[in-house]
Amino acid sequence: MTPTPHSPGSLRCGLDALGQFDEIIDVRTPAEYADDHIPGALSAPVLSNEERVLIGTMYAQESPFKATRLGAALVARHIAEYLETIFADRPRTWRPLIYCWRGGKRSGSMTTWFNLIGWKARQLDGGYKTWRRHVIDALAERPAGLNCVVLTGPTGSGKTRLLQSLGAAGAQILDLEGLARHRGSLLGALPDQPQPSQRGFESALLHAIEALDPARPVFVEAESRRIGQVGLPDALLNAMHAGRCVRVRAALPQRIAFLLQDYAHLFDTPDDFGQTLERLIGLHSRQTVRDWQALIAADRRAELFQALVESHYDPAYRRSSDSHYADLDQAAVFDYDPTADDGHAQARALIEQLRIPA
Numbered sequence: 001m002t003p004t005p006h007s008p009g010s011l012r013c014g015l016d017a018l019g020q021f022d023e024i025i026d027v028r029t030p031a032e033y034a035d036d037h038i039p040g041a042l043s044a045p046v047l048s049n050e051e052r053v054l055i056g057t058m059y060a061q062e063s064p065f066k067a068t069r070l071g072a073a074l075v076a077r078h079i080a081e082y083l084e085t086i087f088a089d090r091p092r093t094w095r096p097l098i099y100c101w102r103g104g105k106r107s108g109s110m111t112t113w114f115n116l117i118g119w120k121a122r123q124l125d126g127g128y129k130t131w132r133r134h135v136i137d138a139l140a141e142r143p144a145g146l147n148c149v150v151l152t153g154p155t156g157s158g159k160t161r162l163l164q165s166l167g168a169a170g171a172q173i174l175d176l177e178g179l180a181r182h183r184g185s186l187l188g189a190l191p192d193q194p195q196p197s198q199r200g201f202e203s204a205l206l207h208a209i210e211a212l213d214p215a216r217p218v219f220v221e222a223e224s225r226r227i228g229q230v231g232l233p234d235a236l237l238n239a240m241h242a243g244r245c246v247r248v249r250a251a252l253p254q255r256i257a258f259l260l261q262d263y264a265h266l267f268d269t270p271d272d273f274g275q276t277l278e279r280l281i282g283l284h285s286r287q288t289v290r291d292w293q294a295l296i297a298a299d300r301r302a303e304l305f306q307a308l309v310e311s312h313y314d315p316a317y318r319r320s321s322d323s324h325y326a327d328l329d330q331a332a333v334f335d336y337d338p339t340a341d342d343g344h345a346q347a348r349a350l351i352e353q354l355r356i357p358a
Contacts, residue, residue, distance in 0.1 A: 011111050011115060011121070012122065012124075013124065013125060014124075014125050014130070015131065015134055017122070018097065020095070021097040021122070022095045023042060023095075023096045023097070024096070024097045024098075025042050025044050025096050025098045025110070026042065026099060027044055027099070027100050027106050027110055028045060028099075028100050028106070028128065029047055029049045029052050030043065030045055030048070034197075035197045035199060035200060036196075036197055036199035036200040036202075036203050037200075037203070038128075039204060039207040041099075044078075044086060044087075045078065046075040046079060046100075046106050046110060047071070047074055047075065047078070055071045058070065068105075075110075079113055083117075090119070096121045096122075097121075097122050097124055098110050098111050098114070098123050099123070099124035099127045099128055099131070100127045100128065101128050101129065102126060102127040102128070102129050103126045103129075107124065111123040131203075132199065135199075135202050135206050136202075139202060139209075139235060139236070140234075140235050141235065142209050143209060144239055146209070146212065146214065146218055148240050148243030148244070149217045149218065149243060149245075149246060149354065149356070150222050150240050150325070151220070151221045151246050152245050152321055152328060153222075153248030153249065154317040155309060155313035156250065156259045156309060156338070157250040157255060158336055159221045160221060162338070163219055163221050164343075165346065166219050166350065168343075168344060168347070169344055170351075171356065172219065174208060174212065174218050174220045176205075176227060176232070177223070179201060179208060180195060180201055180227040181195050182228030182229075182230075184224065184228065186277075186279060188227075188228060191268075197230075198230050198231065201230040202233070205233075205236075209236075216357075217244075220240060222240065222245075222324075225237060244331075244354075245328050246331060246334050246354070247332065248336050249333055249334065250336050250337060250338055251337075252306070252309070254339050256302055256306050256309070257339045259309070260305060261339070267301060270297065270299075273296050274292075277289050277292055280312065283312070292307060332353065336350075
């Protein structure tokens with residue numbers, strides 16, 4: 001991050017000063033905040049979604065002056081409300097950093113009023129657009145410095161569970177599926193957990209990468225370019241493909257038992273489950289997919305997962321891994337039981353097998 005110079009007494013600052021503030025406040029609309037925001041920022045919109053549309057329409061179709069006047073009144077009302085509610089308990093020494101879309105009137109208004117009150121508030125120069133440019137640039141560079149240890153293995157081998165156990169055992173991990181809120185496969189959508197936007201995912205990903213110690217190895221699960229609806233940056237994929245691989249191996253009965261646990265929610269809506277499998281027509285014959293749908297209807301869960309594993313997931317895994325990880329044949333093999341209760345002990349065994357210092 002390049003420090004942004006400012007004249008003495010300026011109420012603006014750059015991203016280089018981010019760590020100097022007690023709180024970061026996002027004054028954009030709820031919709032803008034939901035799409036993406038600086039990690040940890042508090043949402044305090046000075047215009048609602050509807051109000052922003054109203055002001056923009058008035059500015060373009062009626063009069064910039066009338067739009068600015070109405071906007072000022074709406075912003076002032078929201079700031080007044082916040083002073084009596086969410087900011088009412090902030091101490092005299094509080095130092096907030098405030099930003100809007102491009103560092104304009106919305107964040108400028110709150111910054112000015114907060115300084116008149118006595119708080120040493122500052123406005124992020126360039127607003128969210130400055131943050132977004134930083135994310136794009138950093139994700140093109142920072143992943144190259146990661147020493148990745150990549151967990152490979154077919155569906156049902158419990159790579160995500162092992163990754164989480166490694167983290168609990170003290171190893172560095174980068175949980176991409178956790179950040180994406182998706183398991184990465186056709187059936188990987190999580191119940192009641194919508195995925196973040198691409199921009200939101202990238203902000204969270206950078207935040208996670210910046211928390212890692214580049215001098216230590218980082219365990220990461222092998223992924224394709226896309227995890228559900230979000231995509232991984234090229235620099236991270238390159239670092240993973242160049243990393244040291246571990247082939248996680250689990251017996252087929254254990255894999256099926258694990259899938260029955262991890263994907264049990266799919267049977268709560270069997271019609272939706274069957275409809276999802278329609279997307280496999282083309283990769284598999286229509287009759288094959290119909291047979292799988294019949295297993296769903298008959299609640300023959302173990303038979304269904306074994307058929308999917310043997311006919312779809314395992315062949316797809318072999319094609320994908322062989323094309324991306326050239327040294328996979330020389331990878332360390334780790335026998336893992338994803339259904340066992342001793343996840344921490346198994347994670348410690350892998351760390352010791354790889355001779356990775358604690």
